[in-house]
Amino acid sequence: MTLSESKELENHLLSLGKEELAVWINQCSQGEVILPSGCDINWWTGLAYALASRSRSIEPWDLDWAKIAVAFYEHLNNPTLIESSMALRLNLLQKFGVQEQEDLLNPQIIVQWFERSVQLLPEDALQISQQWRADLAAGDPYAHISNDSLLEIRTIKNKLNIVKELLSIPTFQPTANLLHWIEIQQQLV
C-alpha cells in the first residue's frame, strides 16, 4: 500500500528537528510551500498535536517544541485550531507562570483572542440566552433566536472555558469586563 502524499509529508515533517521545522512553517506562512492534496484541517490538527506532545513528553516541558506546535496550530487561522492553540498556551502558563517578554507565556495573547472576537455586550448575550430558554420552554426555540445567534453565544462560552482558567495563575490581573464575562458564563446557552 502506498502512502498518500499528505501522509508522506507528515512523516517527513515529523522526522525533522526543531530548526528545520521552524524554517518549514515559516516558508509555509510566506506561501513558499506547495502542499499536496489531503492537507486539510484534520491534517494540521494531527501534526500540531504531535508536535505539542513532544513539548510535553519530558520534564521540564520544552518551550521550543511548544513554539513550533503553536505555529502549526495557528497557521491556517482556523477557529478550531486556534482554540487548541490557546488551550496549549494556557497549559504552558499553568506550568511556567507569566513571563510577559515571552510571547508563549503572555496571558494577554489569550485575553486578546477572546476580546477581539466578541461582538456582543455581556448583557446582550445574556438576553439572547434568556429569550432562547423562554422560547424553548414554550415549545418554539427558534421563534426569535436563530441557530447562528446561538452559535455566536456558544463560541463566547467556549472561549471563556479557557479564559477563566487564567484566574488560577498568580499575577494575572483580569479587567472588570473580563471578570463580568466570566461571572455570567454559566448563564449563557
Place this chain on the structure above:
Amino acid sequence: MKYQNFLFVSGLSFILSSLQILPVLSLTSSSNISGASPARQWNWVSSFPNQLSSRLQAELADAKKLGVKPLNVQTQIKTAAFDSVISAGTIKWAIDEAGNLLIIPKNVKGSEIYHSVLTNGAPVAAAGEAEMAGDKTNGYFLLMISNYSGHYKPTGDTIDLGITAFKKAGVKTDSAKKVVQDPKKYS
C-alpha cells in the same frame, strides 16, 4: 440456522474488519408494518484507526484525572450528566465499531480532551465535534456538527452518520449547521 447465520456474519465482520471496512447496525432501521421488532439492516462503512496512538496512555490518564468518562448518547440521554456535558460547551463525538454514539466534553478545566478517550483508542466509524443545547425537560437541539478530528481524520461523508445517530437518540437536528472537513477541498 440462526447459529449458522451468526457464524457467517461474525466471520464476515472479522474479514472486513481486517480490511478496515465495518458493518455497523443501521442507524436508520425502522419498524416493520406490523409494528414488530425493527429489522436489522447493515450499512457498510469505513473504519478510521487512531493515527496518533503513541500518546494514548497519557491521554487516557489525563482524562481520568479530570474525571472524564464517555457518555453513550443512546442510553444516557436525559440524564443530569448528559445535560451537564452538552451545556458546558463543545462536545467531541464518535460512533464506535458497535454503532454506539459516544460523547465527551472538548475542554475540561482548560485542558483539551482527545477523541481517543471516546473508544480507548479503538477505531471509529465516524467522529467529530458538535454543539448541542437544550435539556431533558424541553428536548435537545443539535446546533453544529463537524468531522474535526486530528486523531481519526474521518472523511466528510461520515458527518451524516453522526446526524442520523443523534436524531435516532432523540436530538432534533433540523437546524444543525454542518461543517465538513474534506481533504479533497485542499488539493
